Amino acid sequence: MSDAFSPPPAPGGEVSAEERQWGLFAHLSALCGFIIPFGSILAPLVIWQIKKDTMPFVTDQAKEALNFNITVAIAGLISWLLAFVLIGLLLLPVVLIGWVVFVVLAAIKANEGQYYRYPFALRLVK
Template sequence: MIDEAQTVVDAGLPGPEARQWAMFAHLSGFLGCLIPFGSLIGPLLVWQLKKDQDPFIDDQGKEALNFQISVALAGLLCVLLMVVVIGFLLIWAVIIGAVILMIIAAIKANEGKAYRYPFCWRIIK
């Protein structure tokens, strides 16, 4: 009988635990719904705690953190633009877009595929 983990290793994909932690890195952005700055703290914690275990977790953790930084900056810009009313509409576009992209990224990471967010400023290399 062939073990699933061995099949994954043979296929060149990350192992199931690495895929799971990469998925958690993307989904941890939802912590911002519960605690202030949680959308930044969540991916940062997952990345810092697990980056040395697997290169896939390191890559996806950085990607998730960079995306959450980009979303935070876009949200800040929307708040500033609320002075001229357009910010009220743009903030909803940012929130909906971020939720959709985080879910897509989590699904791709769980499949073992490295995901790159569009419209992301990659500060952390």
């Protein structure tokens, strides 16, 4: 039985250098959210749609990045709403710092050819 956090087996062996690079882009593209509204969700979605038929590793990592960024968007929205009762003022920086740290960790792992699973992600896109 497969665990929600366990990565899928590598199809066909080792991950190519091009797939590793696109996997890196899939995770780091989330940082577009600093510049483009909803860029943290749109960028991994675009990479997933472009590479879904040709690169299984990139498909997996782009969906993982998309799920995590949707989760972070929900957490950010809840934190923003809770700012009106002051607890959100503490939660917003935690969400932001955690988001950046996990995106960078995922990008490093993807660049190494490892399937990465974010520890706090809702698996909405399968």
